[in-house]
Amino acid sequence: MPRFSVIVPVYQVQAYLHECLESVLSQSCPDLELIAVDDCSPDACGAIIDEFAARDARVRPVHLAQNVGLGPARNAGAAQASGDYLLFLDADDTFTPHALRSIADRLKETGDPEVLVFDYARTYWNGETVRNQAALHLTEQGPAPFRLEDRPGLLRLLMVAWNKAYRREFIEEQGFVFPPGYYEDTPWTYPVLMTAESIATLDRVCVHYRQRRRGSILRTTSERHFDVFEQYDRVFAHLDARPELARWRPDLFRRMVHHLAVVYSRRDRLPHGSRADFMRRARAHYRRYRTPGVPLPPRSRIQHVLIRFGLHRTYRTLQGASALHRATARTSGQLLRGLSSAALRCHYRVQRCLPLRADRAVFTAYDGRGHGCGPGALESAFRDLAPHIRTAWIARPEHHHTIPPGTRRLVPGTAGYWTALARSAYLVSNTDFDDRLVKRRGQVLIQTGQGTPLGHIGLDLLERPAAARGRDFARLLRGVDQWDYVLSANRHTTLTHQRVHPGRYTVLEYGNPRNDVFRTATAADVTRLRASLGIPEGTVAILYAPAHRDYRRSQRRSLDLHRIVRRLGPRFVVLARAHQAYDAPLTSTCGRVVDVSGHPSVSSLCLASDALVTDYSSLMFDYANLDRPIVIHADDWEAYEAARGTYFDLRSFPPGAVARGEDELIDIFATGHWRGSRSAQLRSAFRERFCAYDDGRAAERVVRRVVLGEPEPPPVVPLGERRPVPSAAASLTREPLATIALPVTAAVAADSA
Known part of the structure; x- marks a missing residue:
C-alpha cells in the first residue's frame, strides 16, 4: 500500500500535462501511486497518460467513456486509490521539489491527522511567482493536530481541494465526494474541514498554482458561474444534516457573501445582461441562509447591504464611480509626475552651475537599498577619519531605518537627491549612479564593486545572453568612464575589472571595506x-x-x-x-x-x-x-x-x-x-x-589615499597574524x-x- 495516492483529473491540458506528471514522479518521496484520470479529453492527453504509464509502474491510467467534469473525474480517481493519503493535483499545476517528502515528514510529526493543509504559490505565465497571501494561517507553531475550532482562520484560505492531504479512511468513512459543477471545491472543502477531528498544517509551498494567460475555467465568461448558488445549497444542506456543525453557519454565511460578491464584481465571469439576475439570486441566498443577530465584519458591511437588498444598479454605480475615480487619479498623477520631472531636471541643471562642495560626500548601495556593503563601510570611515566631510546616503524610504544617526537621508528622485549629485565632491556606490548623472570636473567617483567575482561580469557577459538579459553595455561603459577609483580585494578582482570594465580609473587593491567589520x-x-x-x-x-x-x-x-x-x-x-x-x-x-x-x-x-x-x-x-x-x-x-x-x-x-x-x-x-x-x-x-x-583597514586605506591625500596607505597585517x-x-x-x-x-x- 503506497503512502500517497495522487489523483490528477485531465481535460484539454496537453501543453502542461508533461510538467505536471513529471513533478509528481520526480518527487524525492517515491512511495506513491499516480492516478491520472482522462476525462474523455479530445486532445492528446490520453496518449500522454499512457506514455507515462508505460514508463513508470506507479502511474495508473483511468480513461472515462464520456466527459463528466472535474469533480466526478476526481471521484473516479479516488475510487481507484489505495494509498494512506489522497492528494489532488490539477493537470496544469505542479508539485514543488521535495513537496511529498515534506508532507510525509509533517504527517509523521503530527500523528497522521485526518487532514493536512499546506501552502501554494501562484505562478504566472511571465515567470512571476507569488505566495498565498493567507499563509499566516498555516503556521506550525502551537499544538498539532487540532480541530477547526482551534484555528478557524483556515476557512479564509482559498476553497480548493489540492492544498490538502486527506487520510483515505476518513474520506471513505464520511462519504465525501465531489459534486459536478464549476465550483465543486466549495461543498468539499468546508465540510471536510468542519468534520475532521484532527487537522495539521505545513508552512511550506508544495503546489505551484498556474495562472494561465488564457483558458482558465474561472476566467471564462459563462452562465455556468451561476453554479455557485447550487454549491452553497449543498454546503448548508450538509450543516442541516449535522446539528453538531451548526456553530459554523455564521462563518460560512459570511464566506458565501464574500464569494458571491467576488463572482459578481469580476468582469470576466458573468455574461452581459446576466448580472441583474445573479444579484436577485444572491439576494435570495442571503435571506435564506442569514443568521440573525450575528455581527457583520466592518470591512464588508457595504457588500452585505448591497447583496441583502439586491441593489444591482447601486452596486454597478459604485463600481463605475470607483473606476472613474481610479482613471481620474491615474491621469492626474501622470500629469503631476511629468511636471515634477521637468522641474527636477531644471533644478539639477541650476545646481550643476553652482560651486562644488568639497566637504560633502554622497553614498548609495544596490540602487537605493539600505546602508551597507562597501559604500556603508566607507561612509563610516569618512565620518571617523574625515569628520570635516558631511555624508549623505541615498535610499528608498523603507530602508532609511538602516542609515546611522548623523548621516543625511536622501530619497531617490527628490530635489535634495539631485542637489547632492550635482554638488557633492565625492560620489560612492557599488552600482552605477543614475544614468542622468553628469559628472562634473572635480568630482571623485569611487566604485566599490560587489565583492570578488566568481561568475562573469561586465563585458564578459556579451557572449552570455541568458545572464546579460537585455543589459545595456553602452550604458555600462558610460558609467565606467565616470569612475575615478575602483576598489579590489585581491589580484583576481583587479585583473578581472581591468579587462571587463576598460577605463582610465585607478584600481585600489586595498581589500574589501565591507569585510573590515570581521x-x-x-x-x-x-x-x-x-x-x-x-x-x-x-x-x-x-x-x-x-x-x-x-x-x-x-x-x-x-x-x-x-x-x-x-x-x-x-x-x-x-x-x-x-x-x-x-x-x-x-x-x-x-x-x-x-x-x-x-x-x-x-x-x-x-x-x-x-x-x-x-x-x-x-x-x-x-x-x-x-x-x-x-x-x-x-x-x-x-x-x-x-x-x-x-x-x-x-x-x-x-x-x-x-x-x-x-x-x-x-x-x-x-x-x-x-x-x-x-x-x-x-x-x-x-x-x-x-x-x-582584508585585514580590517581597507576602508581606512581608501579614505587616507583618496580624501586625505596620504601617498602611502597603512601596511597590511599578514594573514598568519590575523x-x-x-x-x-x-x-x-x-x-x-x-x-x-x-x-x-x-x-x-x-x-x-
Missing part, C-alpha cells in the same frame, strides 16, 4: 547578534545564501531547509537569506528555519552564524575572512556555468567541502566533515588567494553534532582520507 567585531558582538536573531545557545547556525540564477525567471529553492534541520536534529538552525535580486524570501520562518532575507546587514548574519552554505555567491570570499567553515552546494554547476560562466572551477578550488545534492549536504554536517581537517586545509588555501588584503573573532560553535565538542547516523558518501570519504 576584524573589529568581538565575541560580545557575536553573542548579541545571535540573541537578536533568536539563535538558541549551544546550537550551530548555518547561513544559507544562494546566488542569483540567470537561467531562471523566478527564484527556486533547491534545498528543502525544513527537512535538513529535521534530519540534523535540534543542535542545528538555518538562517535563510534570499539573493537581493529577487525581493522575496526563500522560505518562511518556522521552527529552526529562520528567514533573514529582510535583515539589513549580511555582515551581521555572517558574524552570527557558524558556517556558510552557498553555491556560487561572492559571499563565500567575504566569509572566508572569518576562517569559519564553508560548504558549497553545487547541484547545478553545469547549468550555472553554461548561463553565466565562471572565472575558475569552484569544484576544483573550493573553500571547503562540496555537496552535489541535498543528502550529501546532510552527510557533510552529520559526520562533522564541514569542520574537518581537510575542509580547514581547503579554506586556508582559499584565504591565501582571495583574502590577502585572529578573526571565533564563532559560537567553535567551543562545542568536535564530535558530530547531528542526531542521525548516515552512510558516509564518496565526498566525505575522500575528505577523510
